[in-house]
Ligand SMILES: O=C(O)CCC(=O)C(=O)O
């Protein structure tokens with residue numbers, strides 16, 4: 030289907046921002062911004078497909094393989110497969126494959142993970158040590174705040190589901206071009222959430238019968254070219270978790286760095302992906318689910334009355350009053 034882009038607010042692009050300026054003027058605003066012209070190291074010129082494949086050789090990587098361009102985490106319309114890294118890079122860079130898992134034009138996506146997915150956190154220095162030497166990560170945060178560095182390689186045309194993460198993030202586009210559509214956390218009520226993911230995948234041609242409120246979500250957008258760094262803020266003032274939907278317009282290699290914005294103890298210790306809600310938030314949601322279950326003991330009209338009272342109480346006690 031033809032892509033019809035909806036009206037969008039352009040994410041601001043700022044050139045040559047220093048750490049000092051970032052921390053003083055940009056970070057506190059908690060809004061996405063594209064930083065251009067940062068010193069990212071030799072990766073921006075060196076990382077051709079030949080170099081990448083030869084640098085890390087044939088170590089095995091677990092990848093997403095999709096017969097359709099829009100990957101959907103909720104319906105799982107893709108499969109996980111394993112390939113030697115060099116084979117994977119070549120496949121991701123080509124359009125039609127001689128060897129394939131599903132279809133000759135299937136798309137590939139690597140989101141690097143730690144050695145033991147359940148226990149270890151993605152860190153490019155550990156999983157791809159040779160390539161890590163070529164990257165200079167803009168460290169606009171304290172060393173202790175560092176959480177993970179995630180290597181991401183994508184076929185042209187692949188689109189990643191709309192989601193939020195719980196940590197501050199620099200998405201460093203090393204090669205290739207991608208379009209990122211973002212939504213403010215304020216628009217969460219219009220995004221049909223299931224956990225940290227939105228059901229609305231096709232942000233260009235949404236099914237408005239199924240998702241009528243989606244038209245109310247304000248779309249922010251940017252195109253990342255090689256060498257651009259997108260700051261995606263995680264949480265707190267004045268808004269919270271920015272949603273993003275990423276469409277790789279070309280084969281591309283990226284690295285994203287998550288860092289902790291809240292005190293370290295707020296985060297879930299079992300979270301290796303950086304996408305589990307802070308612990309107090311998950312506990313509160315569990316308690317709410319129990320309260321909803323308890324309401325089921327009442328007849329419908331009583332349930333409705335008390336549910337509305339509970340909503341009012343949440344608004345009164347927990348909403349910010351300057352969240353205009
Ligand atoms: O660029 C991508 O492929 C996805 C980026 C993303 O979701 C992130 O940086 O959190």
Ligand SMILES: [Fe+2]
Pocket residue numbers: 192193194273
């Ligand atoms: Fe993300």
